[in-house]
Each structure stands twice: as C-alpha cells, then as structure tokens.
Amino acid sequence: xxxxxAAWSFPVVKYEGxxxxxxxxxxSLHNLQEQVSTERLPRIQALVxxxxxRLEPFQYLHHQGLYTAxxxxxxxxxxxxxxxxxxxxxxxxxxAQTQKLSVEVGKLRRDVVRMKTSDTINMKTVKEKLxxxxxxxxxxxxxPQRFQRYCLKGLITNISDPIMTKVSPLGKSYISxxxxxxxxxxxxxxxxxxxxxxxVSGHTSGNTLRIYQSYENFMASANYKDFTFASSYTDSKSIxxxxxxxxxxxxxxxxxxxxxxxxxxxxxxxxQRVTLPGTGVGFNNKFPYCYYDCRxxxxxxxxxxxxxxxxxYATVSNHGNLVVSRLVWxxxxxxxxxxxxxxxxxxxxxxxxxxxxxxxxxxTRYVDEFxxxxxxxxxxxxxxxxxxxxxxxxxxxxxxASLSYNPTNRQIYMYNDGYLLAYxxxx
Numbered sequence: 438x439x440x441x442x443a444a445w446s447f448p449v450v451k452y453e454g455x456x457x458x459x460x461x462x463x464x465s466l467h468n469l470q471e472q473v474s475t476e477r478l479p480r481i482q483a484l485v486x487x488x489x490x491r492l493e494p495f496q497y498l499h500h501q502g503l504y505t506a507x508x509x510x511x512x513x514x515x516x517x518x519x520x521x522x523x524x525x526x527x528x529x530x531x532x533a534q535t536q537k538l539s540v541e542v543g544k545l546r547r548d549v550v551r552m553k554t555s556d557t558i559n560m561k562t563v564k565e566k567l568x569x570x571x572x573x574x575x576x577x578x579x580x581p582q583r584f585q586r587y588c589l590k591g592l593i594t595n596i597s598d599p600i601m602t603k604v605s606p607l608g609k610s611y612i613s614x615x616x617x618x619x620x621x622x623x624x625x626x627x628x629x630x631x632x633x634x635x636x637v638s639g640h641t642s643g644n645t646l647r648i649y650q651s652y653e654n655f656m657a658s659a660n661y662k663d664f665t666f667a668s669s670y671t672d673s674k675s676i677x678x679x680x681x682x683x684x685x686x687x688x689x690x691x692x693x694x695x696x697x698x699x700x701x702x703x704x705x706x707x708x709q710r711v712t713l714p715g716t717g718v719g720f721n722n723k724f725p726y727c728y729y730d731c732r733x734x735x736x737x738x739x740x741x742x743x744x745x746x747x748x749x750y751a752t753v754s755n756h757g758n759l760v761v762s763r764l765v766w767x768x769x770x771x772x773x774x775x776x777x778x779x780x781x782x783x784x785x786x787x788x789x790x791x792x793x794x795x796x797x798x799x800x801t802r803y804v805d806e807f808x809x810x811x812x813x814x815x816x817x818x819x820x821x822x823x824x825x826x827x828x829x830x831x832x833x834x835x836x837x838a839s840l841s842y843n844p845t846n847r848q849i850y851m852y853n854d855g856y857l858l859a860y861x862x863x864x
Contacts, residue, residue, distance in 0.1 A: 717753025
C-alpha cells in the first residue's frame with residue numbers, strides 16, 4: 438500500500454496566512470487600547486480628584502473616630518436622665534423589672550464609653566437600645582388602678598360599618614375638624630353632650646367650639662351653645678389642626694403655632710397650656726398625617742381613652758416617628774402636665790391618622806376613596822409594636838381629618854371631609 442505523503446505534509450501556507458491575521462489583530466487591538474487609554478485616563482483622573490475632594494471634609498474621622506464629641510455628649514445626657522429615672526423607679530418599687538432595667542442601662546453606659554475609643558459599636562444600635570429602655574421605664578410608671586378594669590379584653594378585633602353619618606353643622610365644605618361625645622367617665626356637667634370643632638380658617642385653624650347637650654339635639658342640629666376660646670384664628674390660644682377632644686368640662690387641643698397643648702375650661706373660659714417634651718416637636722405642618730394625601734397642620738393630635746388624655750406627635754430627635762405622651766390635669770394646682778412619654782418607630786407621615794384605646798396607639802392608612810385600614814398598634818404598657826393588623830374603616834369621602842375613640846361607649850368618631858361618622862369598636 439502506497440502512502441500519499443503530500444496529504445500528510447504540514448500546511449505551511451495556511452499557517453502563515455493565519456499567523457499574519459493574528460499579528461494584524463494584535464496590532465489593531467494594541468492601537469485601540471492606546472486610543473481608549475488616552476481618552477479615558479483623563480476622565481478617570483478627574484473622577485478620582487472629584488471623589489477625593491468630596492471625602493476631604495470627612496478625613497477627620499480617620500484620626501478622631503466615627504462619632505463626634507457633641508453626639509456622644511448628647512447621648513450621654515439622655516442616658517444620665519434615664520439612669521436617674523430608673524433609679525427613682527427602682528427605689529419606689531424594687532421589682533424584678535426595674536432591677537433588670539438597672540442592669541441593662543449599666544451595660545448601655547459601658548457601650549457608650551467604648552464608643553469614644555472604638556468604631557466597632559454602631560450608633561444606631563445604641564440609640565435603638567436607648568429608645569427601648571426609655572419606653573420600658575415609662576411603662577413601669579403605673580396608670581391609676583381605677584382605669585384598669587376597663588382594659589382587660591386586649592386589642593380591638595373588629596370595627597363596625599358606620600352606625601351614624603351626618604354632615605358637619607357648618608356644611609360639608611368645611612373639610613377639617615374634630616367631633617365626638619364627651620369622653621370623661623365621671624363628668625357630670627357634660628355627661629351626655631356631643632361637640633363639634635370645625636377649622637374655619639383655611640381648614641387649619643379655628644377658635645370656636647359647639648356643644649349639644651344630648652344626642653337628639655346633636656342629630657337635629659338644635660339647642661346648641663357656641664364657645665369662643667380665642668379672640669381670633671391666629672391668637673396664641675386658638676386651635677391649630679384637627680386635634681381637639683372634649684374631656685369633662687374642658688376642651689384639650691393643639692395651641693396655634695406652638696409645641697404646646699392647651700386646655701380651655703368651659704366654666705371659667707381660662708386657657709392653660711403645657712409644652713410637649715422632645716427635641717424639635719413638629720408643628721405648623723412639619724410632621725402632619727400624610728400617607729396618601731397630607732392633612733394640613735395635623736402635626737399634633739390630642740386623644741382620650743380609658744386611661745386619660747394623650748398627645749400624639751413627632752419630633753426631630755425621634756426622626757419624625759410618632760411620639761406618645763400622656764397628659765394629666767392637676768385640678769388642685771390648676772396645671773396641665775406631661776407624665777409619661779414613649780417613642781415609636783412608626784414614621785408619622787406614613788400614616789393617615791391615629792387614636793388611642795386602653796393605652797394602645799392605633800394607626801391607620803389609606804386604602805381607597807371609601808376605605809381606611811387600621812394596620813399598626815403600639816402598646817404603652819409593654820412597649821411592643823404590632824404592624825400585622827388589617828381592620829377596615831368604611832368612609833363616605835376620601836380624606837380623614839381626625840379619628841378619636843370614646844371610652845364611655847367604645848365608639849370611634851371620624852371627621853371625614855365634612856362628614857361626621859361613628860363606628861362601634863369590638864374587643
């Protein structure tokens with residue numbers, strides 16, 4: 438058998454052709470790289486210079502640590518006040534809970550000391566722990582025993598459809614205000630009275646209150662009495678925002694352009710006030726209820742429940758999140774005071790409204806034009822939050838100016854863009 442040697446010979450011509458193509462590609466690639474480098478290097482250098490300049494103000498962090506002396510000092514001041522409060526509580530009650538709080542605040546103090554020399558402890562974590570301990574300390578302070586018998590059934594489980602619907606006495610064009618039934622258990626002078634407070638100046642402020650002595654008079658819009666608690670809509674004693682509640686023989690509300698709560702006495706016409714605690718209390722439309730559509734000047738909300746009076750608001754120091762403060766009227770000293778304060782993690786502008794029931798904060802959100810939903814609860818007795826609720830609230834108009842709960846009949850009142858709606862709460 439003869440072998441064809443030519444068929445098995447090395448393809449020199451093809452090899453040289455392929456080699457020439459490879460060398461040509463390498464040359465083109467090299468030229469392209471040089472061109473790209475020439476064009477991109479100045480841009481890259483400019484970007485580096487820009488980033489370097491922007492980081493320059495923060496170079497001190499490399500030498501002085503992550504946290505400034507001022508922020509640590511403010512944190513230390515808050516912690517010192519908390520230590521004083523917990524020490525006072527423990528000396529009064531000496532319970533296992535106050536003992537545990539004393540131990541935990543000691544650990545937090547050591548963390549704050551370590552933050553001065555180490556970057557391994559996160560400021561946000563420390564502040565969250567501080568918030569938790571402050572809330573726990575507030576929860577240790579007792580609420581009067583006479584209220585506790587009303588609050589043994591737990592959270593709200595259902596809310597009825599509207600059991601009453603009525604147009605606001607001044608007409609449905611007045612879209613902001615608040616209303617309800619007198620909310621104090623042992624009040625005699627206004628025991629069965631219903632009231633309406635309408636914001637007549639730009640839907641944000643007002644200076645009058647209308648009271649009906651019975652439900653029948655209220656439904657018939659008859660036999661009412663008007664009270665004027667400020668000389669004008671812009672007087673310091675006038676009301677700002679849909680925030681009021683009639684409790685006993687006094688109207689409690691947010692004082693105009695201030696961080697104060699006012700108390701107007703129906704019998705003496707005197708107005709007393711107290712400043713809400715917290716750094717940067719929001720008012721004048723800084724932290725209104727929003728969610729879908731902001732309700733103008735709804736920064737501060739006054740509520741009543743079985744345990745007394747409350748103020749709901751937001752502060753800069755709590756990052757715009759809801760703050761809950763308990764209000765107490767001292768009838769002997771004739772002074773309005775704040776006795777307890779809790780800080781939540783719920784951003785106030787992320788809710789459409791809120792109300793209090795048995796010391797529990799409930800928050801709502803917009804669902805559609807004819808429905809709101811209670812989606813969140815914060816229990817001041819335990820400091821625990823629950824964002825898994827889904828309780829519907831039917832409505833007849835889009836916007837909700839105010840929501841308030843009445844402990845005497847366990848009804849919820851809504852001022853719904855000029856319409857007055859009432860619901861029954863079930864536990």
